[in-house]
Amino acid sequence: MKRFTAWRRRPWAGYAVVLAALAAIGVIYAGFTPQSDRAEAANATQAAADLENGRQLYNKNCGSCHGLNAEGTKDAKGKPIAPSLLGVGAASVDFQVSTGRMPAMNPGAQMPRKKPVPDFDTTIRTDYAEPEKREAAEKQKAQAEKNLADLREYIQKLGGGPEVPPASAVDPKGGDVAVGGKLFRTNCAQCHSFVGSGGALTGGKYAPPLDKNDVTPTQIYEAMLTGPQAMPVFNDTTLTPKDKQAIIAYLVQTREEPNPGGNGLGRIGPVSEGLAGWLVGIGLLVLAAMWITAKKPKKLKKS
């Protein structure tokens, strides 16, 4: 006992206690939580492996902000740093990760769309000439697709939520484009602008452009379903799946449609038109005026 009391006073004693406590918690945690996982996964070892892959990907890429149990984190003042992911569903994960918004680089008013991290980058090119390079790229792409699917499944398992829509629900050919235009103008244009070229929002937030081809129909559908970042949720009672498909049809057709009147000037309305009028119109005419007035008649009869 005397010996123990002496240890208690050693400089490393505090660390040792913390370490012991952490180990104890770890053991207890390991004793409870993974057991249920293991019980569920006992049916199919492959599913368990996938889920484990999803969990590891989550811990590696997401856990530092969203918390190890996806419960979200708050800063010292209680202000949320990252939201809880319980119940956000696979659709949300698919949207955020496939558009590269998550994992986020740095906290800001809004997470920008960017190239997804290599683990989840399903957009890499595979059309290399060299067979070995092509094979490697194809393998990497397949792995990225599997990773994304595993991560979706892991979050879906945690708390449920909206699933990734099937291909038939997002096919632009299946939507009524006239209805879609009407719905888009009523529900979306106030932020995304009339053809989806994007717009500014309050406090440094913005509605991202939808008129680029890298915004896939699935992502548009998932965004409506889950309401990422500043966007409101348009659930299936506000906009039925058919409405959502119509909006996708409108957006895809509009961005693929050529401008019958010439250069579209960015399709952002009268601002760029005024700029073109001044720079090109008045610019050219001033040059013409200078040229015309610089011309002196060779011989002019005295009048």
Place this chain on the structure above:
Amino acid sequence: MSEATAPKAVAGPLNFLDDRLGSTTFFNRNLKKVFPDHWSFMLGEIALYSFIILLLSGTFLTLWFHPSMMETHYEGSYTKLQGVKMSEAYASALHISFDVRGGLLMRQIHHWAAILFMASIMAHMLRVFFTGAYRKPRELNWLIGLGMFTLGMVEGLFGYSLPDDLLSGTGLRITQGVAQSIPLVGTYISMFLFGGEFPEGNYGDLIPRLFTLHVLLIPGIILGLVTAHMMIMWHQKHTAMPTQKQTEKQVYGYPFYPVFMAKTGAYFLFTFGVVALLGAFAQINPIWLFGPYDPGAISSASQPDFYMGILEGSLRIMPNWEITAAGHTLSLNVLIPALLPLGIVFGGAAIWPFLEQWVTGDKRHHNVNDRPRNAPVRTGVGMAAVTFYGVLWLAGANDVLAERFHLSLFATTWFFRFTVFIAPVLAYIITKRICLGLQRKDAAIAAHGVESGIIVMSPDGKFSERHEPASQEQMSVLLSKERAKEQAPAADANGIPAPNSKGPMGYVRSRLQRAWTFDDIPVEKHDHGHDGNGHGGHDGHEVEGREPKQISH
């Protein structure tokens, strides 16, 4: 040109007319009318020619446009709006765009010509202002020009409201808000204009009303004003920039026939060419992308055409001020942006010629223009107005700026709220300093000549650059600057105040006159008689010595 040398093609019709109307003397006199040559004198012509293009292309559009708010379902060839409920106005505008041969081109030419019409009027007005061409005897034409610009804004607003698309409906909604914000009569004006409640009134009268105003009344008034503008200009003769041969008494330039006629004719073709180029290659007002008007829908990046931008900007940066008293609301948040900025710019422009006369006491006729640097206060005030207008203009596009340049929308609003007050003051100060600097440079050239690039060494080893007298042409331009009239002493030797400085108005006037004249820099030939040779080392000093003296009183 004399009668004897007129080509047959001209002489023939002239004789024909003379036999019947006795108009030879009229033509003889006016075909010889002299026009001075300067590129900036062509800016107003862009407006004239755009207006002609507007009349012609507009007439084409009326052949298919249905000014009606009757409800219909679109069945034309633009598939993305098939079966959509819309007004006949919008449906017929789509019909013109997609199913009338050349219709879209005509619509775009019409719209681009409108943009150029307004832009060139602005450029023309700036030219007139900065060169002092509005001075006596041309104040009336200045006012007519302002009137045409104002009418042009209204004409444009009604014009882009006609297709009844989502963007134009948004503009009309703001128009209605502005009408309603006017105290006492606001609701009456709104109900009278729309024929009932927004958007279509009781009988769908709005579009037909706008149509009549747009195609008949306002163009008619503008046409009358254009005629008056041209006739007054013809009668008073064009102003000219100061050159060697130009005097206040005589215009120096090229006769209307054959030189100026050819130039202005060619310039019409240039204007038409540029409008056609824009109409063919740059898409404007794509109403099919905006969709039909629906009071429940709105798009971001909803801006008016550029000449309305100042109103949009004022509205966007205005704080939400409202006064509610005795059950009535005074909507300062709409009323101030609608009336105040434009009132400052247009009201200021309208009284400026008379204010300047009052301040400077200069009641003479002016046919030779000022170089902008020679009237620093005027140029400074002009640049302050341009900056004020420009800042509000940019503020009107704040969401597009925020989106394109990744700025915070709130930050742009606050930035413009401060800049609209600060930037004009800065612009005034900077412009005035630049003008005075240029005057000093002119004074140095006039007094010591231009640098010859020849370095000479004096016997005691000092290096200096030889200066040569400026050319006769350059000297006449430099010496066109008048010495600003010095202020009369406020009181004579007996302590009797000067008649025009009595009372509060007199005080204001003498203060303003002092501001106008106190830092004037005389530009005159050096009367010491040296040619600058060997005196290069003293140049800086000599010019310094010409600093304006404070006038004591």
